[in-house]
Amino acid sequence: MSKRDELLAKYADEFKKMNISFDMDFLTKVTVGLGPSIYNKDSSTVSCSDDSELQRVVDNYLVKKLGCKESQDKMMAAVKEVCEQLGSSNRNKYRAMFYYLLAKKFGKESVYK
Secondary structure, eight states: OOHHHHHHHHHHHHHHHTTOOOOHHHHHHHHHHTGGGGGSTTTTBOOTTOHHHHHHIIIIIIIIITOOOSOHHHHHHHHHHHHHHHOTTOSOOBHHHHHHHHHHHTTOGGGGO
C-alpha cells in the first residue's frame, strides 16, 4: 500500500467516525490534486484558529483553484462551517478532507474531472 493509499484510508476512516458520507473517487481526486503537501505534517492540516490560514484557503483554493465568485463573506462563512463540521476539538483537520467538503459545498466537483 502506497503512502497516499494509507492517507486515503485514514481520511475515509475519519469521515466514517464523524458520520459524514463521502465519495471515495472524489476524495481521491482532491487528495491527488494536493500533491506533496499531504505528506508534510504542517501543510497536511488546516488550522481553524489561524485567521490568516483560513483567508489563504479562501484566496488560494476557493477563488484560484475552484473559481468561486461568491462574496468573501460567504466563502469565509463556508470555511468556518467546514471547521465546525470537522469538529472544533478535532486537531487533525486534514486538508484533503477540508478541501473535499468545500468543493462539495460549492458544487465544484467538475474542477477535478
